[in-house]
Amino acid sequence: MVSSPTFATRMERVPASFLDTLFAVSQDPEIISFAGGLPSSVLIDVPGLRKAAQDVLGEEGCTALQYTTTDGYLPLREFVAHRYRTRLGVPAEAGMIQILNGSQQCLDLIAKIFINPGDRIGIERPGYLGAFEAFSLYEPVFVPVRLDADGPDISSFSRMLDEAPVRFFYGVPNSQNPSGCTYSDGKRREIARILEGTGTILYEDDAFGELFFDNRPRAPVKKYLPDQTVMSGSFSKIVAPGLRIGWMFAPREILTRFNVAKQAADLHTNLLSQMILSRYLTSTNLDEHLRKITRAYRANCSLMCDLLDDLFPEGITHTRPEGGMFLTATLPSGIDSMDVFRRGITKKVAVMPGAPFYTDGGGGDLIRLNFSNTDEEKIREGMFRLARVISDQQ
Amino acid sequence: MVSSPTFATRMERVPASFLDTLFAVSQDPEIISFAGGLPSSVLIDVPGLRKAAQDVLGEEGCTALQYTTTDGYLPLREFVAHRYRTRLGVPAEAGMIQILNGSQQCLDLIAKIFINPGDRIGIERPGYLGAFEAFSLYEPVFVPVRLDADGPDISSFSRMLDEAPVRFFYGVPNSQNPSGCTYSDGKRREIARILEGTGTILYEDDAFGELFFDNRPRAPVKKYLPDQTVMSGSFSKIVAPGLRIGWMFAPREILTRFNVAKQAADLHTNLLSQMILSRYLTSTNLDEHLRKITRAYRANCSLMCDLLDDLFPEGITHTRPEGGMFLTATLPSGIDSMDVFRRGITKKVAVMPGAPFYTDGGGGDLIRLNFSNTDEEKIREGMFRLARVISDQQ
16 A cells, blocks of 8 residues: 555544453463453353254244344343343333343444544543443543442532533443442432433443342442433343343433444344343243352452452552452552553463553552452462562562 | 433434335235345255354353454454455455454444544445445545446546545445446456555445356455455355354454454454354355355346346336346336335335435435345246336336
């Protein structure tokens, strides 16, 4: 090519991505990685999904392999709606659900339908880097709101709205990524009260709501702010990520626009996967399966917290998740998380440094640890290595 | 909600979509539909794909159901690259291929990485409405180039470039949708010559290149303009649409940015489907399967053309496709294609009116007819009904 191609200006806005780097790290068998974000591989019900695949392709193969409508497979949307009603007490119908390629696609499409360049978007600080990556391509101005152990700092949240209009606030109230924090019910009600009647949408990402260690649901903010909240969910953490199936649950007015964006993006989500998943869900006891997952994650999390308390130098603090797949640790002063990341790799232990979870600098003292795709032995050995890396830097 | 949500301005740019309407029409069993764009359901190799699914989930289930890298499943990318080399004589490697959710996703992501609002984009007139829908969301200015039976009108193509910079030209050189036209080799070379060294990218959509009735490949424009061409392909028409698997083949510099956009959009394409497809392709004779498909489509197309010549009133003309799934007919003067569409539905025959294939008005005298997802009996009866609808309007 004589001249280099010129890309759209939005491409200059993308933050450096760690996701593929981390996936590469996770492929080195010598490295014990707490850096990634994978659910447990051994807890995926492969035989159950294999049976479902065989049944779908044996009985409805022609349908499963043909084009379909953009909104998604109706029985699957009915399953999702039914679970919202029975588990969370939220009035939901299939017609309010749009099936997506994992909840990552919801981040892209919500940004697409709502963000004009320069629009203000509220986010958690620290917040989910996959969301920053997706939103950035639509050139918003990020307004970070400090996240405390029980949810967003309320005065910081109110200030965000007072300064200038905010298109939406994006939050992960249940076992947030990266912190592992869960909003208290009081904070949920408070946020709903503050947002109500404003032009600001709440984007409630509920990727981890089924993974509470006590298996008790928490009332979503949507319950307190039904008409102004867009909620996303995912089967990646509760059934299998490789199926790439998530969904959006939203008021109809938003759903209509969203459906247009989804159709333009890729016509519809993989129908074969939707039908396999739908059949799997009718033939399995999902709650029992979830108890298996949360039992394992709870044990891992608890062990990791204990080791952080016992093995690590004074001055390190950490969150205490009630569920999910992640926790964060704050390093003793003077220790930089990028150094810990780099030196960790040489000592065969990987952590996620904090910087990518901040859009305004910060995170230099934070590391994120994943406890889902690991086991007791790896946690013991990996945390031992990590403690040494950090002690050596003091 | 007190105030209605405010959407991004890009949402005002989306043309009215016919895709879901047409899908709905295709669900009415009494309507004989030539309006849709589905490949033949009966020619999908369900048993072959079922066997592949069973093997993948039996032997590599854990891998298939976990997260993976954004670029796509390596053996599948190798298959695609190998086929470019052996079938089209184009130097391709797996590292130049990005797997996508069908080639529709390529439309979205190419637009995303290249288009700033107000940028000029060259398109065919008539052109593919799914592309218009995807591109519109990035707010380009469309520059339509007249499409003749053997490809773009060259003086109109040159004028497009002379007037002001064009970010990319989007074309479907093989059995175009809607017209069914195929660019001549002379036009391919001419277009490559005109574009070479300019800052304009060629976006060559090759959704139908494997569906020539004579099963002979045509040299892609990319062969004559390798470093400046982005090429997309799809397994939807040659294996099964429900898998939602397509790809982009592009110079590395473009691929790198594209990969960032893909990751932000949905992390990666469904791995289970990629692995099923990859295994299917190694255990089946794809060329033999394609001969089955093209034999059926050729017979359908030929019958449809004959009936257009024999049954329809004077003054109707039509294209004569060498492959693909569509042809267009130009109506006798004074007959409007939207009227034909509406009255056709009441007479239980559906066609696609021409208007959505034009971004600048036009198409009032054009209808698109699909000949892939039908059979001889339906074509005879449907064309008989359609001839009557048109005769009645004269």
